[in-house]
Amino acid sequence: MSLFEVDGWGLEKRKVKVSAGGKKKPRKYENKVQNEDDGEKKIRELGLDKISIDIKPKKSDYNDTSEEKRSDKREKRDKNDKRDKNDKKGKKRSKDDTVLEASESSEHHGSKKQKSEIPPGVPDGIDPSNLTPLQRKMLSKLSGSRFRWINEQLYTTDSASALSMITKQPELFEEYHKGFASQVESWPENPVDTFTRELVYRGINKMVSSPGGLPGVVVNGHRKVVVSDMGCGEANLAVQVDNFMEEYKKDGKQALKKFKKKYGGGKDIALKNKKLDFEVHSFDLKKINDKITVADIKNVPMGDESCSVVIFCLSLMGTNFLDFIKEASRILMKGGELWITEIKSRLSDPKCVDFIKAIEGLGFKLRNFDDANKMFTKFEFFKPIKNAKVSNVGEIRGGQTEGKWLLKPCIYKRR
């Protein structure tokens, strides 16, 4: 199911059957009305009619001024009722609804999306399998709206506002990640897997800190690859690397064989490093598992020059993302690497010259740049051993936030 569509997220446009469109035969339509009456009753019983109030939390929600909130809820409920009446009358749906309709039909008609039975945003205690098709449709609409709203907030506000939003409404984080995970399912490859592969293959094939190997920091007299995953989401990178390490410590050869089978590639990779050691730190706005440390990635609890690889996997979301890069420069050792993957269509300059220039302005040098992938562009920078000239973030910004001119927000596209 595609909950939303954005340029470059590789979601195919589907031909949508608008089920409530004017072309429906009258008899079918009558049946539908009957079902809708039942459906609305069930929705009220389940309390789903009240869910819409939270689609777009307002500032007043944070202050919990209940009367204001209640009238907001009423207004939204009325709007939804009105839209449903329009549906019943067979009026043409809004563009936005059509997108959600497409999502739903793909969910119900086979394909690998079928396993995502629970649409993102389903409140606790509600089992979608107990709902009628209409109720599922409404829930799906609602979830899609919430997902898109959260997504938009993360891309159009600065990192302090994002942290404050998730701190005040932690459930938004889970909702976002349910939606995000369903997006990832439709991608040919998850960029997190690409990074996992790169860490493991480079780490295992060459000694740490040797040419072509990964840079390592010395911790207690022992050289380690210390990774910071900035904006880690569900910390999948740490989970995958840690799982590999567990096996590697038991039997390196076997671990590599299994890894190749699971993640692919690595044809010429052999087990040359028997002393590989990783330590992955994962930062995000909410701790949804033990691997995660809560932090605004503008300011993470890591010492100066304590990391050897810093990764931003689709996480340059805040409008002040150059602050994240500056933080990466602080925590990276000299010779350490900065890996970034972003959605291709976010780059205002398709040739990426401006983006590379901005990152280099903060003291990095570009080593590799890969835009062969249809959806993502991958950058590999390093922090030079000799101090490079570092500009002030403000200078690079030039009075306009980078979230406007350097990387465009990744907002869903209404069709």
Ligand SMILES: C[S@@+](CC[C@H](N)C(=O)[O-])C[C@H]1O[C@@H](n2cnc3c(N)ncnc32)[C@H](O)[C@@H]1O
């Ligand atoms: C599109 S998701 C990608 C998650 C993960 N890197 C992956 O690829 O699966 C971006 C993540 O960055 C996080 N994020 C955005 N701004 C952040 C900030 N200022 N501090 C910490 N995390 C942030 C979001 O909460 C979200 O989990």
